[in-house]
Amino acid sequence: MSEILREKQKAEALKRMRLMGLREDFIRDFEEDGKVHICTFQKTYPELSAEDTEMVRQFEQKHHALVYLILRVHTILGDLDSLLYVGQYTEEWPMDLADLKEGYPLSYTVNRGDGGLSEFGSIQLTKTDEGGFIRVG
Incomplete structure (x- = not known):
């Protein structure tokens, strides 16, 4: 991925984070x-494990994307990590931003138990008491 695209993606990610009202830290x-944070229902994690770091690295490399937040939830389908990201196609960013304003950010959700159930899409969020977010739909 080009350094120019990466810088544009970072600026777009910061815009999205501010729009969401994410914590200033x-x-x-x-x-x-x-640094990418992980939010769960109970708490937030400021440090990624080696496994999480590798998951993000592989996703970013394969899809030329930039991950800016991970939402982790435990479900009957398994543990899900929703990677909020900025994609490589700048012409899609205004549409992504409009969806985010409605509370539906672009996500790639990784099913940690069954990778075949991982998928792209939009998810619904709610803010936590800690100033993070969790997936609710």
């Missing part, structure tokens, strides 16, 4: 260090 960590 999440935004600052991403802006300064590229």
Whole structure:
């Protein structure tokens, strides 16, 4: 991926994070260090495990995308990680932004138990008491 595209994606990710009303420390960590946080129902995690880091790296490399937040939820289908990301097609960004304004960010959801059930789409969010977000639909 080109460095120019990567910088544009980062600026777009920061715009989306601010639009969502994410905590300022999440935004600052991403802006300064590229750090991606994980939000669950109970808490937020400021550090990715080696496994999480590799999952993000592989996704970004394969899809020329930039992940800016992970939402983790435990379901009857398994543990799901919804990777909120900015894709490579800049012409789609205004549509992605409009969906986000309605509370439906673009996501790639990884089913940690069955990778065959992983998929692209939009998800519905709700804000947590800690200032993070969780997936509700």
